Amino acid sequence: MTLHAQQLFETPLIVTDLDEARVILPALLRSARERRQQAPGAAGRPWSTDHRMLRWAGEPAVQLLHACVALADRFTADIDAPAGRTRYGWSADLRASFAGSERRIGPASFPSAFWSVLALASEGSAEAQIMIEDPRAPMLEMEDPGLRFRAGPGAPPLQSSYSTPFKTGQLLMFPAWLRRHADFAQSAPESALITLNLTAFLVEPPREASA
Amino acid sequence: MSSPEVRRLFPTPVFVESWVESSICNEPLRQALLGERSAAGGVSKSNFLGWQSQIDMLRWGGPAARQLRDHAVELCEPLTFDAMAPRPLHWHVEMWGNISGPGASNQTHSHPGAFWSVVYYVDDGYAGSDDRALGGELTFVDPRFPMVRMRSPSLRACFGEADRDHHEVWVRPRTGMIVIFPSWLQHAVRPYNGMGERMSIAINVTIHADPTGSSE
Numbered sequence: 001m002t003l004h005a006q007q008l009f010e011t012p013l014i015v016t017d018l019d020e021a022r023v024i025l026p027a028l029l030r031s032a033r034e035r036r037q038q039a040p041g042a043a044g045r046p047w048s049t050d051h052r053m054l055r056w057a058g059e060p061a062v063q064l065l066h067a068c069v070a071l072a073d074r075f076t077a078d079i080d081a082p083a084g085r086t087r088y089g090w091s092a093d094l095r096a097s098f099a100g101s102e103r104r105i106g107p108a109s110f111p112s113a114f115w116s117v118l119a120l121a122s123e124g125s126a127e128a129q130i131m132i133e134d135p136r137a138p139m140l141e142m143e144d145p146g147l148r149f150r151a152g153p154g155a156p157p158l159q160s161s162y163s164t165p166f167k168t169g170q171l172l173m174f175p176a177w178l179r180r181h182a183d184f185a186q187s188a189p190e191s192a193l194i195t196l197n198l199t200a201f202l203v204e205p206p207r208e209a210s211a
Numbered sequence: 212m213s214s215p216e217v218r219r220l221f222p223t224p225v226f227v228e229s230w231v232e233s234s235i236c237n238e239p240l241r242q243a244l245l246g247e248r249s250a251a252g253g254v255s256k257s258n259f260l261g262w263q264s265q266i267d268m269l270r271w272g273g274p275a276a277r278q279l280r281d282h283a284v285e286l287c288e289p290l291t292f293d294a295m296a297p298r299p300l301h302w303h304v305e306m307w308g309n310i311s312g313p314g315a316s317n318q319t320h321s322h323p324g325a326f327w328s329v330v331y332y333v334d335d336g337y338a339g340s341d342d343r344a345l346g347g348e349l350t351f352v353d354p355r356f357p358m359v360r361m362r363s364p365s366l367r368a369c370f371g372e373a374d375r376d377h378h379e380v381w382v383r384p385r386t387g388m389i390v391i392f393p394s395w396l397q398h399a400v401r402p403y404n405g406m407g408e409r410m411s412i413a414i415n416v417t418i419h420a421d422p423t424g425s426s427e
Contacts, residue, residue, distance in 0.1 A: 002228065002229070003226050003227070003228045003286065004226065004227045004228065005224060005225075005226050006224070006225045006226070006227065006380075007219065007222030007223070007224060008222060008223045008224075008225055008351060008353075008380050009222070009223045009351075009353040009354060009355065009377075009378070009380075010219035010220060010221060010222045011219070011220045011221050011355070012217055012218070012219060012220070012368050012370070012376070013217075013218040013219075013220055014215050014216070014217055014218075015215065015216045015218065016213055016214070016215035016216065017213040071215065074215070075215075075217075075368055075369055075370065076366055076367070076368065076369055077366070077367045077368075077369035077375055078365050078366055078367075079365055079366075079367055079375070080365040081365070087365075088363070088365075088366060111361075111362070112362060113362075114362060114363055114366060132220065134220075134221045135221065135354075135355050135358065136221065136223075136354045136355065139354070139395050140393070140395070142323075142395075143324070143325070143326045143394070143395075143417075143418070144326070144418060144419075144420060146293055146294045146295030146296075146298075146420065147291060147292070147293055147294070147326060147418060148291070148292040148293075148294060149224055149290065149291070149292075149393055150224070150289070150290045150291065150292055151222060151224050152224075152290070153289035153290060154289050156292075157292035157294070158221070158222065158224070160221075162220050162221070164218075175359070175368070177358060177359075199362075200362070200363040200366055
């Protein structure tokens with residue numbers, strides 16, 4: 001017997017490298033630290049800037065924005081658009097978050113945006129662990145919490161969360177409604193989780209896709 | 212920027228097979244379905260205009276129905292992982308028949324309480340035609356819908372010209388085809404527009420762990 005497997009309704013996670021990361025990311029970390037010094041909040045608690053970082057973090061934030069918009073344009077289609085032209089533009093918000101004593105940021109989601117893009121800002125290289133929740137959870141485990149579906153005969157069981165290492169210099173892009181959190185090792189040097197959310201809005205007249 | 216890597220997370224698995232025993236089993240299954248439709252009233256659930264039997268087809272379906280049951284369980288077992296193993300698992304099957312004439316369809320529904328659901332096509336009703344106007348496709352609905360479309364319904368994640376994010380997938384049945392999918396997955400049957408009769412058998416596979424640890 002030949003069983004043909006089809007994997008339907010997957011949720012995309014796009015991973016790439018940020019050009020000029022060694023210039024952009026340390027600069028964003030410094031800007032975020034300066035903001036925190038102005039209103040540090042409670043000791044040991046997670047801390048985030050406001051979401052208007054594009055207004056006050058200068059050219060490095062704009063460079064990050066351009067990279068994220070190019071990535072979003074590449075992986076987004078307007079199915080009701082005239083051929084080759086999209087009717088949508090992007091509005092963006094940008095923030096930086098620092099983990100507290102629990103070394104965790106989130107969980108969070110941004111349901112008003114279309115894409116979220118994450119970057120890790122640090123002096124030198126740093127690493128975090130990003131955990132993404134299956135949007136169908138806990139439905140998959142309701143028949144019996146011990147039973148899992150496989151993607152094929154004998155294949156590894158499908159999991160209800162996805163965890164991946166995330167390094168300075170990488171960009172992660174995924175649907176903004178997806179719930180996620182970031183974990184940092186206790187011994188890791190401080191870094192900031194940069195979140196850029198892209199919200200789609202209709203532009204008239206239709207514009208050329210930029211990617 | 213380096214070439215981006217696309218990771219596809221949290222797939223919903225659907226499986227399709229052509230049952231090698233269909234040439235032997237289809238005629239007795241057809242006779243069983245026609246006999247039960249004549250002998251007993253059907254039920255009214257998701258079926259619109261079509262006939263649907265009670266869920267007791269294993270009682271009246273004869274050896275061919277039991278052979279189909281055994282094959283369905285044989286297919287589902289290696290697709291199932293038990294994180295609490297070792298423990299005895301009891302596989303239970305409910306089976307019912309469907310006969311759909313012109314215009315018949317099934318409304319969107321799912322089968323909570325079961326683990327795997329299976330459809331087997333005794334007769335696709337197309338009489339060998341590839342005409343898509345005959346309809347009758349099995350459709351699956353994205354379990355994340357409508358969340359994925361709420362803010363920007365026209366926008367799709369896109370990975371190539373023919374590789375876009377869909378929130379509904381259609382499967383055109385073939386005689387002898389088995390389709391397996393998670394029971395929570397919402398599905399429907401589009402109106403069958405042929406002049407014959409579509410015959411299918413539905414199976415719900417339920418898996419129970421015995422809290423006493425008994426294998427009996």
